[in-house]
Amino acid sequence: MTNSPLRGAIEALLFVATDPVSIDDLSTYLEVPKDEIEVELEAISASLKGDERGVELLKIAGGYRLYSKAQYEPYLRRFAEDSSSSKLSGAALETLAIVAYQQPISRSRVATIRGVNSDAVMRLLSVKGYIAPLGKERGPNSAQLFGTTRYFLEVMGLNSLENLPRLIEFAPPIEMAEALENTLRDEA
Amino acid sequence: MTNSPLRGAIEALLFVATDPVSIDDLSTYLEVPKDEIEVELEAISASLKGDERGVELLKIAGGYRLYSKAQYEPYLRRFAEDSSSSKLSGAALETLAIVAYQQPISRSRVATIRGVNSDAVMRLLSVKGYIAPLGKERGPNSAQLFGTTRYFLEVMGLNSLENLPRLIEFAPPIEMAEALENTLRDEA
């Protein structure tokens, strides 16, 4: 990334990242030397100091992450308690769906299915009590396996996992549509 | 919220929101009159304009929401949580346009306009979340009626359906209409 707004790129990247991002990673993704990244990170951090800014840049777990400032928590609480704003995000819902239908399942398998690192979302779902570790995979490099909790069933109003909507009801028309879509798609 | 940094609070709130937030809601959560909110929103929007910023504030689906700027997409792709970004075919886009402008509209009416059965494409658009059933037509043989979703507005970057491109500007030129008419007319 030469002659282009590096600071903007870093901000954009930190904005969408779900986990702390290390300087090494930033350097790799943006193809810019680490020292340049560091300079920009400091500039961003400084620009966030003012009272008129609502987020701050924190160095956490070996990486950088944007957080909303703690001083605004009372307002965020009110916002959070409002039913319309406290839905699960699309990412969280997707991840929960994968765990629900494919349990027991490891973090890395979820990431493979979603195509993005899903550790932060998995942690969030754990904190909320929707999913929990079930035990380890067999074998030498055993990964922790996750499944949904009894609390998850309660919140969803389900008697058991067998009452999850049957996927077959959604699947066939979609495959058909997809197949047709591909047929219709111009590959020229 | 008196004597406190309103702008920071708004930024913090928009930062954690997973849906566009309306001025009404901001006014309620922050206990500040709407006009003050509006002033701050404009100030935030203006401060994000520079090239060194990676985020922008857009008025979408009746509310405000922060997005990473489109220009940084190449760097963000691997972080992005959106897994449903495959391109729509020409047929799908055409169908989507018809639903957008003619909603509420039934499947058969779409087919009449396009001149081909469009059920599979309609299903695909439903699954992608761009359109949704709105309810049934009145009358005995009531057909399901479809319309566009809030997600559609979000993806299109529109504040409301009124911001759709004006259809009249896309109507074929009068010469073409005349030429077609002449072609169809019996010239004997």
Add this chain to the structure above:
Amino acid sequence: MSYTVKLDLYEGPIGVLLTLIQGADLDIYQLSITDLVNDFMAEIELRKRLDLEVATEFLLVAATLIEIKCRKLFPTTSLLDDGEELAFFEERDLLLARLLEAKTYRDVSSVFGTLIELGMARYRREVGFGIELAYLVPDPLSHNRADDLALAYERVMRATTPEVLSTHHVTPLPRMSVLEAREILLERLLATKDNSFEVVTSLASSKIEVVLYFLGLLELYKLGIIDAVQTELGSITIEVKGDLDQLTKATEE
């Protein structure tokens, strides 16, 4: 994208051909619609696949050309009575309106494509309150229905496995031959003494494999390698006849 016409009379995009005919720059009497259609069919044969958009355009143009030619060759309106003529004009106006409407939506849809592309390039923060503020949110899941979960699952699975789904309109080739099925079957029959007819389905992982194993079983029966015995209204049992050497020889033939 558009189909290119290659005739003696005219060479170029088919849409332009229509414009030329309409503008009387080309003589419709000189144009052989049969040649036009034959060439198009040959082109499709060559491409091995039908692009629906190209085909639609071709059909529309070809149909319009046929209509123009028919009207030139058989002037008929004078034979219509007033009522029929009126009905004819009405039908024509409806067709005209529909063609123009469809064209309008097709043109505006290109703007949709651009907007969606831009929208997809802008990313939202999907973490929401995130882990550090998760305690603030009472119970986000309670606002979702079980169906939302199923839809989300379906969405993500489809997004990550497009290649698999795209081949659904093609009949998949069986991964093994009847011969292979026969050998697997024989191996299995020799390995276990007591064999029920269900072996045909128990070995198979798809419908097509059930058919293959069944055909394999029939061949083994035909070759005299196995026998099928059914007790009255009971299950069918498969018995292997002869010794192993013979059998291997038989299957190698």
